[in-house]
Amino acid sequence: MSGRTDARACPERTCVGCRERAAKGDLLRIVAIEGECAPDPRGTLPGRGAHVHPTRVCLDLAVRRRAFNRAFRGPGPFDAGALRQYIEGVEQRPGQ
Numbered sequence: 001m002s003g004r005t006d007a008r009a010c011p012e013r014t015c016v017g018c019r020e021r022a023a024k025g026d027l028l029r030i031v032a033i034e035g036e037c038a039p040d041p042r043g044t045l046p047g048r049g050a051h052v053h054p055t056r057v058c059l060d061l062a063v064r065r066r067a068f069n070r071a072f073r074g075p076g077p078f079d080a081g082a083l084r085q086y087i088e089g090v091e092q093r094p095g096q
Contacts, residue, residue: 027053030068
């Protein structure tokens, strides 16, 4: 046997807040744009990205641990105001 399977491997990423590995589709990609953390739900914005669960708990952990400074390899602090508004909007939508 060759060891190949028909199932495709699902890409995984690590949440910078809680440090748990999860499927790429379950996490929100974040990029740094002019000193601000911008949400990138489609994953198409250029630049170095970080991933976080789209919950306030993981976002608060990432901010408290200064995880965005390390993930973006830049001097901080990075403003997470727009990111916080986006996550609160996602949490309030029914059926998600």
